[in-house]
Amino acid sequence: MELANANRLVFVLNGQRTEVDLSQIHPETTLLSYLRYHTQYKGAKLGCGEGGCGACVVHLSKYNTDTKETEEFSISSCLTLLGSIDGCSITTTEGLGNCRDGHHAIHKRIAGFHASQCGYCTPGWCMSLYGALRQADAKGNNDHRHGFSNISSLEAEKAVAGNVCRCTGYRPIADVCKSFAGDVDLEDLGLNTFWKKDELLDPNKLPEYNPTGVSTDSKFCGPRYEDARTTSLNFSYKDEFSGEERVWIRPSTLDEVLGALEKAAEENVEPKLVVGNTSAGIYKSIEPKVFVDIRNISELQIIKRHDSGIEVGAAVTIAKLIKALEDTNAIADDTLDHGKENCTRSLVFEGLANHLKKVASAFIRNTASIGGNIIMAKKLSFDSDVATILLGANASVKIISTERVESVLTMEEFLDKPCLDSRVLLLSVFIPNWNEVSNPVGNNGSAKFDEKLLFKTYRTAIRPLGNAVSYVNAAFLAQISLSRHQGNLVAKSLRLAFGAFGVSHAIRATSVEEFLVNKVISPGVLLEAIEMLKLQIIPVEGTPKSAYRQSVAVGFLFDFISPLVKDIVPPCIPDSLEANNNQSGNTFNHKKCSFKTKSIIDGKQTMEFHDEYTPVGQPSKKVAAELQASGEAVFVDDIPSPDNCLYGAFVYSKKALALIKKVDVKDALESPSVVSYISYSDIPKQGKNISVDGWYGEEILFAEDTVECFGQPIGLMVANTWHDAKRAADKVSVDYDCETLGPPILSVEDAGAKNSFYSVPQIVAPKPVGDLAKGMSEADIRIESAEVRTGSQYYFYLETQTVLAIPDEDECMVVYSACQNPDVSQKTIAKCLGIPTHNVRVITRRVGGGFGGKAFRSIPAAVSCALAAYKLKRPVRMYLDRKTDMIMSGGRHPIKANYTVGLKNDGKITALHVDLFIDAGFTVDFSPMLPYTIVKTMMKYNWGAFSVDYKVCKTNLPSKSAMRGPGETQGSFFAETIIEHVASILGLDSVVVREKNIHTLESAKLFYGSSVESPVSYTLPSIWEKLKQSASFYERMENIREFNATNRWFKRGLSLVPCFYVVRLSSRPARVTIFEDGSIAVEVGGVELGQGIWTKVKQMTAYALGQLWPGLSADIMAKVRLFQSDSISLAHGGITAGSTTSEESCEAVRHACDILVQKLQPVQTLLKKSNPNGFSWNSLIFQAKSQSVDLSAQTYWVPDSSASQYLNYGAGASEVEIDLLSGATTILQTDIIYDCGRSLNPAVDLGQIEGAFVQGVGFFMTEEHHVDNNGKLVSDGTWTYKVPTIDTIPRKFNVEILNSPFHQKRILSSKASGEPPLLLAASVHCAIREAIRAARKELPTDNNKHFRMDTPASMDVIKSLCGLNNVELYLKSLCISTKQ
């Protein structure tokens, strides 16, 4: 061991040898926090701290002394402990390239394929992809095309399935991945800047990929490079917060590990054995005192192939196990190819490997160990897939105690063992071979055609691939034989393992196994087996979705057993039984599997570029996209901490409604690292307890004597580190009186009962249309007071609420805030501190996603930090952890709607009345606008007469704010629900009812007034017809009918919905300054949130200044730089929301440029005289400067009151397939046509359309926002709240941007794109309904009635609507028919 390094950690960071003094490192320090707090590399971001988003992914390389090879892979730096990387090489996205030395091909392709928007997630994507490419290319099989990787399109897409992006909608990211794949067809790649539409596709136009371009070698660690595995590394650290010693031990032998366990046990300490440390993403509150790093112990790293199976050490990662299983089968294949005997190809290995590929995500599997997983399953009742499938495969484990006694236990014995104390180490897992020739427990070994092995594993989870634990999982193994004389298939032996269904650990359904073995299975027998199974699969009380889980377990059994049963329609026939099909007498008269989704995402982008305002209208690359990819783009939390900087963490209410008796901060303040507690009493005398000076009222910053929601801020703990501030906040004890104020209001019904409402100003109160009574009297049929509800939705911006407040001279405050509203932040901070507004400067350079959640909900964090900084006279920063952000920031408004409809027999609706009950939460925020926005989109159909009553309910829940399409999303959905209700009552296709009620120009004018603009602007009818054509709507409807008629267990649906969306323009400032060297600085009021405002403004600047002479715009594009929003430098910037900020800012800039053009024209005229052959921009500016022309212009653009609002149109068609056994939905195809006017930048608008749609898919399908009976948010992290990932978006995603005609009053004829397309995701919900309708037709109880389906249409909702007992009903019907 190198003595100089004895108490230092040595690793390579982006090619540089790095040493860390271990006495300065808390063993709990993650690689991410080291990178972000101790180095200049801020590319890796904290998105969740749970392994659930991929924002923190970096690349790790290490030398394996056994194989003498370097291993490399992506890892989540938020879970990897710094102590684990000794001797390794770490590469962050900055290590791949940068703006000075050149960006990496991945960075450039991200930019060129328009695959980043806010850019917060982008470094993580780059590193996940980089890891996949490195691994693929390390295989050495370089027979792919030059410039491409060994990776296939499918592998590349799967490798990034665990990364989350909330902005892009994933399709362009999939294109980036595919662009590296050796098997890619360039035609399949979407819109990019590398080649123009219709240009010859030349791979050389893609930025060059050099697989060996970046050095990730760990040998710069010096001797540590080889020694890390054999050298002990022990260090301890005195935790400043608790005052306790924390110890890191890295033994180099098994004996030393056992010694360390023994010592810990003697000292009564529960040690944390560290392998991947991924359990920290799940069990966050555990703060171990002793860490024992066991990754390098050779006995725990073994992978041994025996004739009878494979033995893997407990520290072997899931990724390595997959490879080992696949390699074993590959060796067997090779043996077979060479005609050798004793082949050992194993169906079980294949099944296990395939299942393991769905566990977590690639960057988790690369470090997560097999042992860690099953220990979590055993000790912590974790819903493990690994334990279940190992149980199904009859694996066994070897353990060793500190007394050095080894024992081998079957998985059942291991899981059943009452306790596994900390003196026991899991050594290895043995997985038997189960090949068909000879198996370890088999039937005398010999190979016979009529003896088959069946092994199948199952998991049902919200996402098929990306980071979602199962609701239920299972693994079934059967030895099947064909009884020749009767032609029946019989299970000779059977193992049925189930897990994760709300049980302490995986179990075997032994009674069912015994019952089925050696039986000829008829529908009746299977039904009996299912009833027995239901007695074994009983989730423990309180398990969410219990009935659903049980029903899915039944589905699994049915799926597995049904191919053995005659006269049954099985969901799927396993390959191994396919050959027996005829012999067994089974008639599988359907496709082998109803549908195998094509996993590679593809799509078509159709658009025209117009050139009358070039470069406006061109699909220019997003400003700073490469910087975002390379991690150089600076977000608020990337700004280095100033000297003396402190960290804040909210202390928030743990009750929904209570009086505060006492806040006890004594314990928390005792820690030397805690500096102060800030509460309302710290607000200066001249100031005010205010957190938002909002449109409809003020909100208080810190609770005084009452709390009104779970999550309401009570105070702020301030400490020396982020971690300690959070720990201190957790230590504060609040004594509540929950009796005096009575029970909290947690629903709109409670609010109604207590008359708890916010008032709605008349100016935004929706107005009725037509005569309701008359409309109702004309109806043939009435639907009376039907109900539908929408749930909430959390913003899930990748960057949580973030602030840095720095006190400045003379009572001033500079606040860097990731917000959409610097103006209101500024005035609120000033009010709170009691200082003039000009003392407060709020700066926002860029925001890592906002979606409305940083319009008002960011302000409390900014004000709190400013207050703390003011009091302590030190900088204070805050970055909300994901859980706190989710609990405090609220989200979309949940709404209940009751509707009464009058309709004619032909589907024409004559009148509609709606009662809306809007849950607004405990503060008013933007909520009084909701009735207006809901109604505006509900009016998308001609209801004849339309009236609405509404209540904006004040509840004791976190405040709801303006989430993307606030109210419009719900209103549009309500309208579609009503249409579908009418269609099902009349037994019509819903498209027929839609078309009966879609607006004519006249009716649109009646409902929307002047927002409809001119007849030529009313593009909806043509969009509608065009989409029916381009999406082959009727043809596919026909195909779907056929599909549904021939598929028993999968159903499809297709739906087409229109969108109407009113936007309103507001005033905006802008300033353009030209410098002497010709470079141009532009400031606009709007904030860059990822929506591409800077890109559009840059194009507009080039266009507007380019008016001086032809061809100038192209030169100017390269000279324009956009600057951060700064509430002092460019005041009155306004709120960045409502989809129109980009066009408003563009227009303001255009006006400013016009002023400059006017100033420059006289200079130009003079120059022309002296330079008749032309002159450059720089000489013009030089001349102007020397003539003292003011080269700066500022404007405040105010929209024309006659055109301050307009309507946006679009239509979307989605086709889905639902699985009737699990309720899982696959979106097979989505087609959208959206009218962008004359798009200012079609690439940016395309990103907005796709991104908004996918966010809508989350709202309509997966994002379940649950609050418990105490008002506490249950879905408070990536484990429980699932936004869409790349594996859940439409498999085929076609978008056409309609270039509608010139319009004098709109900004260069453009239209908005940020919010309206989100509404089109209702097409997915409606298509699901169609599929369910088809399924219900086959239920004996169905009489084709309307059924209510709220949002989201989650898997359990779908399954329930298809019949939780649909399998049993089906089998019963077979039993009856066979009796007949």
Ligand SMILES: Cc1cc2nc3c(=O)[nH]c(=O)nc-3n(C[C@H](O)[C@H](O)[C@H](O)COP(=O)(O)OP(=O)(O)OC[C@H]3O[C@@H](n4cnc5c(N)ncnc54)[C@H](O)[C@@H]3O)c2cc1C
């Ligand atoms: C985002 C995410 C998604 C996930 N999704 C899934 C999923 O879909 N399905 C699934 O099955 N799992 C899933 N997991 C769980 C994951 O597989 C486990 O966290 C991982 O395998 C644990 O291994 P580790 O090496 O990181 O364990 P560590 O975190 O290092 O250790 C885990 C625990 O095991 C103990 N331990 C470790 N090794 C031994 C040993 N040899 N002997 C005794 N005790 C030991 C440790 O003391 C600790 O208590 C997911 C995890 C994450 C973070």
Ligand code: FES
């Ligand atoms: S921050 Fe590490 S995975 Fe989300």
Ligand code: FES
């Ligand atoms: S670009 Fe992916 S989260 Fe914003």
